[in-house]
Amino acid sequence: MKSPIPATTVSRLPVYLRTLGALPSSQHTCSSDQLAALAGVNSAQVRKDLSYLGSHGTRGVGYEISELRDQLRRALGLVQSYGVVIVGAGNLGSALTNYAGFSAWGFEVVALVDADSKKIGTVVAGHDVEGFDELGRIVKERNAAIGIIATPARAAQEVADRFIDAGVRSILNFAPAVIEVPAEVVLRRVDLSTELQILTFHLHQG
Amino acid sequence: MKSPIPATTVSRLPVYLRTLGALPSSQHTCSSDQLAALAGVNSAQVRKDLSYLGSHGTRGVGYEISELRDQLRRALGLVQSYGVVIVGAGNLGSALTNYAGFSAWGFEVVALVDADSKKIGTVVAGHDVEGFDELGRIVKERNAAIGIIATPARAAQEVADRFIDAGVRSILNFAPAVIEVPAEVVLRRVDLSTELQILTFHLHQG
DNA sequence: TAGATTGTTAATCGATTAACAATC
DNA sequence: TAGATTGTTAATCGATTAACAATC
Numbered sequence: 100m101k102s103p104i105p106a107t108t109v110s111r112l113p114v115y116l117r118t119l120g121a122l123p124s125s126q127h128t129c130s131s132d133q134l135a136a137l138a139g140v141n142s143a144q145v146r147k148d149l150s151y152l153g154s155h156g157t158r159g160v161g162y163e164i165s166e167l168r169d170q171l172r173r174a175l176g177l178v179q180s181y182g183v184v185i186v187g188a189g190n191l192g193s194a195l196t197n198y199a200g201f202s203a204w205g206f207e208v209v210a211l212v213d214a215d216s217k218k219i220g221t222v223v224a225g226h227d228v229e230g231f232d233e234l235g236r237i238v239k240e241r242n243a244a245i246g247i248i249a250t251p252a253r254a255a256q257e258v259a260d261r262f263i264d265a266g267v268r269s270i271l272n273f274a275p276a277v278i279e280v281p282a283e284v285v286l287r288r289v290d291l292s293t294e295l296q297i298l299t300f301h302l303h304q305g
Numbered sequence: 306m307k308s309p310i311p312a313t314t315v316s317r318l319p320v321y322l323r324t325l326g327a328l329p330s331s332q333h334t335c336s337s338d339q340l341a342a343l344a345g346v347n348s349a350q351v352r353k354d355l356s357y358l359g360s361h362g363t364r365g366v367g368y369e370i371s372e373l374r375d376q377l378r379r380a381l382g383l384v385q386s387y388g389v390v391i392v393g394a395g396n397l398g399s400a401l402t403n404y405a406g407f408s409a410w411g412f413e414v415v416a417l418v419d420a421d422s423k424k425i426g427t428v429v430a431g432h433d434v435e436g437f438d439e440l441g442r443i444v445k446e447r448n449a450a451i452g453i454i455a456t457p458a459r460a461a462q463e464v465a466d467r468f469i470d471a472g473v474r475s476i477l478n479f480a481p482a483v484i485e486v487p488a489e490v491v492l493r494r495v496d497l498s499t500e501l502q503i504l505t506f507h508l509h510q511g
Numbered sequence: 512t513a514g515a516t517t518g519t520t521a522a523t524c525g526a527t528t529a530a531c532a533a534t535c
Numbered sequence: 536t537a538g539a540t541t542g543t544t545a546a547t548c549g550a551t552t553a554a555c556a557a558t559c
Binding site: 104109110112113114116117118137138139174175176177181183189190191193194195197198200201203204206224244245268269270271275276277279285287289290291292293294295296297298299300301302303304 | 316318319322323324343345381382383387389395397403404406410412450451474475476477481482483485491493495496497498499500501502503504505506507508509510
C-alpha cells in the first residue's frame with residue numbers, strides 16, 4: 100500500500116515537529132502563519148501538509164500544540180523505539196554514535212560494527228566495536244530496524260547488501276557512493292561533498 | 306544575476322561527477338543511458354541537465370568523459386580551492402575535520418573553532434582549536450569562503466550571524482535548528498534526525 | 512548507409528500557493 | 536457579530552520524461 104502523503108510533505112513533518120518544540124510553553128495553540136514563519140515555508144503549505152494528518156485545526160484559532168505534536172509523532176512513527184546499527188567505527192561512525200538526538204527521538208544504537216580487526220573489541224563512543232561478519236546475527240538478535248553506513252565509499256554497497264540480507268529495510272548512507280537497493284528498501288543518502296559542491300556552485304555564480 | 310540552471314539540476318551535478326570517477330579508465334565516452342543507470346535517474350534528465358552546461362555530447366557516440374568531467378568541475382566552481390572554517394570541535398566537528406573528501410575536491414579546513422575554553426588550545430583532528438571570539442579575524446585573515454556549523458542547536462543562529470558578519474556567504478549547518486540568513490547567503494542544512502524520521506515514517510507505513 | 516545517441520520540444524506530472532468559503 | 540484562521544479548491548508554477556528530428 101502506497102502512502103498517500105507526498106514525499107515532500109513527509110520531509111517537512113520533522114521540521115514542523117522541531118518547530119513546535121521551540122515554541123514558548125506558555126503558548127497552547129499556534130497558527131499556520133506562525134508555523135510557516137518559523138519553519139521557513141508558505142502558510143498554505145503548512146495547512147496542506149497538516150491536512151494529510153487529518154484536519155485537527157480550529158478555524159479562527161489555529162492548532163492545539165500538544166495535539167499537533169502527538170499527531171506528527173504518530174504520523175512519523177515516533178511512537179516506538181527503533182534499534183540502529185552503525186557500520187564504520189571511524190570518526191564519522193563515532194560522531195554518529197555519540198549523537199544526542201538519537202535517544203531524544205526514540206532511537207537507540209544497538210551496535211557499532213567495523214570490518215577492521217584492529218578496531219574490533221575496542222570501545223568507541225561507549226560501544227564495543229563488533230565484527231562486520233557478525234552483522235547478520237546482530238541485526239536479528241537485537242531486532243535492529245535501521246542501518247547506518249559510515250564507511251568509505253568502496254564498502255558501501257557490500258554493507259547495504261548485508262543489511263538487506265539481514266532484514267533491514269531502512270538504510271541511511273553517509274558514504275559518498277550511489278548504491279542499489281531493492282524497491283522495498285528505503286534508502287536515504289547524506290553526502291557532505293555534494294553539499295559542499297552545491298555551495299561552491301553558488302559561490303562561483305555569485 | 307540569477308543562475309539559469311535549476312536547483313534540482315545543480316544538486317545532481319555532483320552525482321554525475323562522482324559517477325564519472327567510477328567508470329573504468331579504459332572507457333573514453335559514455336552515453337546518457339549509462340550515466341542515468343549509474344546515477345539512478347532518467348536518461349532524458351541526464352541529457353537535459355548536461356545541456357545546461359552547453360551541448361558537448363556527440364550524437365551517435367555520447368559524451369567524452371574527460372571533457373565532461375572538466376565541464377562539471379567548471380560549472381560547480383571546483384577549479385579553485387576553498388577555505389573552510391568549522392565551528393564546533395565536538396565529535397561531529399572532529400569527524401568533519403578529518404573528512405578525506407575535503408582535499409579531494411579542493412576544500413581545505415583552515416580553522417576549527419569552539420566556544421568552550423576547555424577545548425581552546427587543544428589539538429583535534431590535527432588542528433589547534435581556536436576561540437569562537439576569534440572567528441571574524443580568522444575568516445578574514447585566512448580568506449575562508451565556507452562556514453560549517455557543527456554545534457548544538459541552541460548556538461546555531463549565533464554562529465551563523467557571526468559567520469555572516471565576517472563575510473562568509475556559504476554556510477553548511479549540521480545543527481538541528483532552522484536558522485535565518487539574508488537572501489544573499491546560501492545555506493544548506495544536513496539534519497540527521499530529519500533523515501531518521503523520514504526513515505521511520507516509511508517503516509511505520511510499510 | 513544503418514545504427515546509435517544527442518538535444519530539444521511538447522506533454523505530462525506533481526508540487527506550490529493564492530484565494531476564499533466555511534466556521535470558530 | 537466581527538475578526539481570525541482553517542481546509543480546500545483551482546490556478547500557477549516548475550520539474551520530469553516520452554518522443555523524435557538531427558546528426559554522428
